[in-house]
Amino acid sequence: MATKQLTKNQNSVTIRPPVVCVLGHVDHGKTTLLDYIRKTKIASHEAGGITQHIGAYQIKLKNKKEVITFIDTPGHAAFSKLRSRGAEVADLAILVIDAVEGLKPQTIESINHIKEANIPFLVAINKIDLPGSNMEMVKGQLAEKGILVEGYGGDVVTVGVSAKTGEGIDELLEMIILLAQMQPLKTESKSLFKGVVIETRMDPKRGLSVTLLVKEGSLKTGDLVISDEIEGRIKAMFDENGRKVNLAGPSKPVEVFGFKKAPRVGSQVVSLKEDLWKSCRKKRLNREKVNGLKKVEQENQGQPEEKKVIKVILKADVTGCLEAIKGCLAEEVNVISEGIGEVNESDILLAASTKAFILAFRVAIPKQVKKLADYEKVKIISYDVIYKLLEDLEKQVLKLIEPEIEEEILGEAKVIAEFKIRGNHIAGCHIKKGKLSLNNQVHIKRNGVLLANTRIKFMQKNRQNVESVKEKDEAGLVFSPDVDFKLGDDIIAYNN
Ligand SMILES: Nc1nc2c(ncn2[C@@H]2O[C@H](COP(=O)(O)OP(=O)(O)OP(=O)(O)O)[C@@H](O)[C@H]2O)c(=O)[nH]1
Ligand SMILES: [Mg+2]
Numbered sequence: 001m002a003t004k005q006l007t008k009n010q011n012s013v014t015i016r017p018p019v020v021c022v023l024g025h026v027d028h029g030k031t032t033l034l035d036y037i038r039k040t041k042i043a044s045h046e047a048g049g050i051t052q053h054i055g056a057y058q059i060k061l062k063n064k065k066e067v068i069t070f071i072d073t074p075g076h077a078a079f080s081k082l083r084s085r086g087a088e089v090a091d092l093a094i095l096v097i098d099a100v101e102g103l104k105p106q107t108i109e110s111i112n113h114i115k116e117a118n119i120p121f122l123v124a125i126n127k128i129d130l131p132g133s134n135m136e137m138v139k140g141q142l143a144e145k146g147i148l149v150e151g152y153g154g155d156v157v158t159v160g161v162s163a164k165t166g167e168g169i170d171e172l173l174e175m176i177i178l179l180a181q182m183q184p185l186k187t188e189s190k191s192l193f194k195g196v197v198i199e200t201r202m203d204p205k206r207g208l209s210v211t212l213l214v215k216e217g218s219l220k221t222g223d224l225v226i227s228d229e230i231e232g233r234i235k236a237m238f239d240e241n242g243r244k245v246n247l248a249g250p251s252k253p254v255e256v257f258g259f260k261k262a263p264r265v266g267s268q269v270v271s272l273k274e275d276l277w278k279s280c281r282k283k284r285l286n287r288e289k290v291n292g293l294k295k296v297e298q299e300n301q302g303q304p305e306e307k308k309v310i311k312v313i314l315k316a317d318v319t320g321c322l323e324a325i326k327g328c329l330a331e332e333v334n335v336i337s338e339g340i341g342e343v344n345e346s347d348i349l350l351a352a353s354t355k356a357f358i359l360a361f362r363v364a365i366p367k368q369v370k371k372l373a374d375y376e377k378v379k380i381i382s383y384d385v386i387y388k389l390l391e392d393l394e395k396q397v398l399k400l401i402e403p404e405i406e407e408e409i410l411g412e413a414k415v416i417a418e419f420k421i422r423g424n425h426i427a428g429c430h431i432k433k434g435k436l437s438l439n440n441q442v443h444i445k446r447n448g449v450l451l452a453n454t455r456i457k458f459m460q461k462n463r464q465n466v467e468s469v470k471e472k473d474e475a476g477l478v479f480s481p482d483v484d485f486k487l488g489d490d491i492i493a494y495n496n
Helices: 030-038 077-089 105-117 135-144 169-181 274-300 319-328 345-354 367-376 386-401
Strands: 013-015 019-024 055-060 067-072 092-098 121-126 158-160 186-188 194-203 207-216 224-227 230-238 253-259 268-271 310-316 333-340 357-361 380-383 408-421 424-437 441-446 449-461 468-470 474-480 490-495
Touching: 019 030, 019 077, 019 105, 030 055, 030 067, 030 092, 030 169, 055 253, 067 077, 067 169, 077 105, 077 194, 077 319, 077 386, 092 105, 092 169, 121 135, 121 169, 135 158, 158 169, 194 319, 194 333, 224 274, 230 274, 310 319, 310 345, 319 333, 319 357, 319 386, 333 345, 345 357, 345 367, 357 386, 380 386, 386 449, 408 474, 424 449, 424 490, 449 468
Parallel strands: 019 067, 019 092, 092 121, 121 158, 310 333, 310 357, 357 380
Antiparallel strands: 013 186, 055 067, 194 207, 194 268, 207 253, 224 230, 224 268, 230 253, 408 424, 408 490, 424 468, 424 474, 441 449, 441 490, 449 474
C-alpha cells in the first residue's frame, strides 16, 4: 500500500507517507478542515481568527493504516512566503476554496505556488453546509484560471466538503490516498538523514526549537546535524502533540532542540559523522570571529548620512512571522535588528542608543525588561495579529512622510452589495455620512480594522457616471487598486 509508513520490501526501499500542504485564501477553512481530520480545535483559539505560522501534523487515519503528514499554511496576504514554502516541501497539495466566496486573491496565488512546486493537487470546495454555497460557480471560476476540473474538460479532482459537519471529508481523504498512490514515495531506509527546516521558534523556557520535516533516512536523539553552516546536536525531539520521541522517520515533522543558532527556514539539514561535524563547527567559529572584527572596523569608519526613516527592532515568535512582517514593511522602515523570542535587555539598549522602537509580535516582555525600557524611554509596541501591526506601521510611515498633515474625513459608506460587470469589481454602497467623490483616497475597514487603502476610480449612481455622491445615496464604486472587500465593510473617504 503506497502510504504505509516504512513498509519494507526486499531491497530496503521503503514507502514514506505523503506530505500534503493545505493552501488557500484567508478564512476559507484550512485549519478547521485539519481540525476536523485531527479532532482538534486549533482554529478557534487563533489570535484574530487567522493562522499566522506554518503547522505540521502527522495523522494516522482511523480504521486504516495510512499515515499522512499535513502542512497547514496561513491565508493572509502577508504570509506568501509561508505558502510557497509549504508547497515546496510537499508531495501534493489541497487547495481549499470557500464555496460561497469562490476564488480570491490568495487562492490564485496558491495556484501559482502549486504550479511552481510542480506537485499534483486536488481542490476541496469547503463550507458546502452554508446556504449560499455553489460548487459549480467555483468550478467555473477555476476553469477561467486554466484549472480544468472533472466535468469541465479536465481531470483535477474536486471534493465538496464541510469542515463544520464533516460531510465529504472521508472522500477527500480517499482522494489524497489515491493521488499519493499514483506516485509512490520511495525512500531508502538506510540512507543518511536529510530534512528541511520549516520553522524556528525561541521558547523562553526551553530555548531555540527548530521544526524539521524528515525527507530521507531518520533522525535520532543524539544525532549531529548541520544546516547552512550551523550545527546542532539533537538533544530532544517532540512530535506535533508535544510527546517526546527518539526517532523520526521519513515525512515525519518534529520539533528538535540542540541548535546553537537558528538555521535558515527552508534550508536543508543533514546528519554528519562526529569528526566532520567538529571541523565544521571549528570553521564556523573562526569565520564568526573574523566577521566580528570586520564589523567593528566598518563601524569605526563611520556611517553614511541617514535618510528619513523609522528605525525598528523586530521581535517575533517564529521566523516565518519575522519574514512575513519584513516582507510587508515600507522602505522608510529600517529594521536595525531582528530576532525570534522574547524582548530582552540588549534589544532595549540597542533601541535606546539608535533611537529605534521595538515591535514585539506574539512575544513576551519580561517585567525587568519592561522596567529597563521605561527607564531608557524606549517604546515597545506589542501585537498579536499581523494586520494590526501593519496598519499601525503604515500610520507611522504616513506621519513620517507628512508629519504635519492630519486626515480629514470626507464621507463614510457601507458595502451592501458586490457585483462583477465587464471585468470591473464593483462595491454597491450606501452613503452613511458626508460626501464621496471621484479620486478620493479611501480606507476600507472591516469590523473597525483597516483592510486596505485605495482610491475611487469610477462612481455610478442610478447607472449614470457621477463625480460625487452624498449622504443617503446609493452608489457603485470601483477601486484602484482593487480590494478584496466583503458586504458590511466600511469605506472612509479622507483628505490629507
Ligand atoms: N459553516 C462553515 N464554516 C466554516 C467551515 N470551515 C471553516 N469555517 C469557519 O470559517 C472561519 C475560518 O476558518 P479557518 O479554519 O480559521 O480558516 P483558515 O483558512 O485556516 O484561515 P487562515 O489560516 O487565517 O487563512 C471560521 O470561523 C470557521 O469556523 C465550514 O465548512 N462551514
Ligand atoms: Mg488557518
